[in-house]
Amino acid sequence: MTPQDASRRARDICGMAPIVPVLVVEDASKARPLAEALIAGGLPALEVTLRTPAALEVIAHMAQVKGGVVGAGTLVTPDDVRAAKEAGATFGVSPGATDDLIDACEALELPLLAGAATASEAMRLLARGYDMLKFFPAEASGGAPALKAIGGPLPQISFCPTGGVSPANAQSYLALPNVLCAGGSWVAPADLVAQNDWAAIESLAKAASALGQ
Structure with missing residues (x-):
């Protein structure tokens, strides 16, 4: 997979909804109903973080859910x-980027949303052919004002800001011309997942899917 193909696919995925749920799932038995609730709420692109022992099993279960x-x-x-x-998994997301990581994704044809927090990092990825990136950690790196500033000299790069994005600030990111979507964890809070309250999660997803309109 070429960088151009990877970025094109990443753009397609980021364009599916204004918010990509960033999911930390401890229990694989929650995977299918969680995915179904988020998809029903209008958030079909799901990012399962590899931060728990169950993560790979969660991905396997969610990959079977129609529409996601x-x-x-x-x-x-x-x-x-x-x-x-x-x-x-049909795409990957990284907090940063190394040549080894990018090479592996290209070899295995896994579209990568690589992370960048500075203009230099973004330029380096652009030089490799990647123009759809993750801006991380978004709030800690200056938030929407920083991303707007980066967009001035680098308008050809689009971003998915993640890290500290919330319902209170999501609109400030989504209003930027160089932002296609944002990553957020608030749509699947741990307490609601633990309680199997899929209706509440679907409601949160519906509200998130309406952002940026």
Whole structure:
């Protein structure tokens, strides 16, 4: 997969909804109903972070849910890429980017949303052919004003800001011309997942899917 193809696919995924749920799931038995609730609420692109022992099993279950596109987040090493691909992930998300990680994603044809927090990092990825990136950690890196400033000299790069994005500030990001979507964890709070309150999660997803309109 070429960088251009990877970025094109990442753009398509980021264009599916204004918010990509960033999911930390401890219990694989919650995977299917959680995915169904989020998709029913209008958020079909799901990022399952590789931060729990259950993450790969969660990806495998969510990948079977109709209407969803499931990716693996927190990709750091080539081994992460291989495991995510084998589990059924159809895209990857990383907090940053290394040549080894990018090479692995290209070799395994896993579209990558690579992370960048500075103009230099974004320019380096652009030089490799990637023009759809993750801006992380968004709030800690200056928030929407910083991303707006980066967009001035680098208008050809689009971003999905993640990290500290909430219902209170999401609109400020989504209003920027260089933002296609944002990543957020608030649509699947741990307490609602633990209570199996899928109706409440679907309601949160519906509200999030209406952002940016």
